Amino acid sequence: MRISSAEFIKNYGSVSDKALTEAVTITRNGRERLVLLSADEYARLKRRDRYVMLAEDLPENDLAMIAETEMSAAYAHLDEELKDWKP
Template structure:
């Protein structure tokens, strides 16, 4: 659901309740500016954040598991997307 910031201010209670069920995008001058979501959804998103590690911080067991990892068959098509990709220099 998308609403203007003026509409959000006028209907805060109703739209805050709506955000418990679905994300409410708040726009300003026609551009997306904020998204209101429930605290439960926010917590779920925070838990799913990826954490970056330096290779030096990986254990031998981690490295072993990574070396044995396989891409699930349903994602095999992604190999085609990057087949000819070259990093920018």
């Protein structure tokens, strides 16, 4: 659902009810400005956040397991895509 900020203000009750079942995009001057989500949907999305860390911060046993990992032969064709890659 997409509505203007004026419509959102005028119809807050029904729009907030609608946001319980689908995301509501609120626009201003025709451009997307905000998205209204249910608290449950927001919590679901937050659970999907990823934690990023440096390789040197990994425990030694994790580094050892990564070093011992071997790629399945089914994916050997991917090596070709990386042959000329430079960081």
